[in-house]
Amino acid sequence: MTIGTLAKMAGMHVETIRYYQRRGLVALPEKPYGGIRRYDENALARLHFIRSAQWLGFSLEEVGELLKLEDGTHCDETRALAEHKLEDVRRKIVGLKQMESTLDDLVERCRCSTDPQNCPIIHSLHTDLHQDRRSCANNNRDQLDARTDTQP
Amino acid sequence: MTIGTLAKMAGMHVETIRYYQRRGLVALPEKPYGGIRRYDENALARLHFIRSAQWLGFSLEEVGELLKLEDGTHCDETRALAEHKLEDVRRKIVGLKQMESTLDDLVERCRCSTDPQNCPIIHSLHTDLHQDRRSCANNNRDQLDARTDTQP
C-alpha cells in the first residue's frame, strides 16, 4: 500500500508517519527507480505499536526504546521501562489530585460565600496558595512533574 | 526594588518576569529618564497570584482571565473558571488512571510470566492495546485530553 493508504488504516496523517520516519521509529522502504514507496502489514503493525505505547503515556523517545526490545526477548528491560512509566503516571496523578482537592475546596467555599464583593477564590490566590510554590515552572506537564519530583 | 530583587523574592527568573510583562500579565512600571524601573509590593503580589493560579493548573492565558477578575467582585465568573478547570483536572485524572491500571496490569503479568522469550508487555503493545486509539494525538498533555475529551 502507499503511504496515504497506510495513514488511513492507522488513523493518522501522512505527515505524522513521515515524522516518525525522520525520528527513526518507522522504516523508510526502498523506492523503485522513479517510483513510489510501498508499505506492508509490518509497517501498519509498527504504527499500532507506537500508538499503543503513546496511549500508555510513553513519549516518542521512550517508544524508540521499546521498539529496540520489540522482539519480546528482553522482558526485564521492558518491564523496567513500564515500571518507570508507572511511577511517572502515579506522580502525575498525585499532582493532579492536589489540584483537584484545592480547586474543589475553593469552588465549594465560593458557592457558600455570602459576600459577593470578596470572592474566596481570588482571595486565596492572593494570600494562601503561593507558599512554597517556587518550583512549579515550565509548562503544565512539567509543572505536574515539578510538584512531585524528588530530584529537580 | 529592581527586577532582579523582585525575581529573587518571587523565586523566579528575571526573564520569566519580562516574559509575563510581554504577555501583559505584569505591568511595566514607568522608567525614569535614562534610569531603571522599580517594582513594589504589588508587583510581587501579582507574581504570587500568577504562581498560585498556575499551581492550580491554570495556563497563563487563563491566568490572564483570572487577573481581570482580580478585584474579587466577580465571584460567579471566577467560580465558573475554577469549575471548568476542575473538570479539566478530573478528566486528566481519569486518563492517567486508565494508563495506570493498564500499566500496572502489564507489569504484573510481566512479573508472573514464565516465558522470557515472549514478553507480555511487548505482546500487548502488538495486539491488544491499539484498538480505538485513533484520537490520542499530539503531545502528552493533549493525549490525556483527547483520551477523555467529549468534544474533539
Place this chain on the structure above:
DNA sequence: GTTGAGTCTGTAGTCAGGTACGGAAGTAAG
C-alpha cells in the same frame, strides 16, 4: 574613574509532537 554587576531591549532558541506548504515528479481514471 574604573570595574563589574545588573538592567534594558529585541530577537531567537528550546522542547514535544506534530502540522503545513511549495514545487517537482509519479499515478490513476476517464
Place this chain on the structure above:
DNA sequence: CTTACTTCCGTACCTGACTACAGACTCAAC
C-alpha cells in the same frame, strides 16, 4: 492524453512557557 490526485522531499511553522543571548546602558562599590 489530459486532468486531478498522491507522493516525495525539504523546510518552516505551531503551541506554551519559558530560556538565552547580544549589545548598549546604568548603577554601586572601591
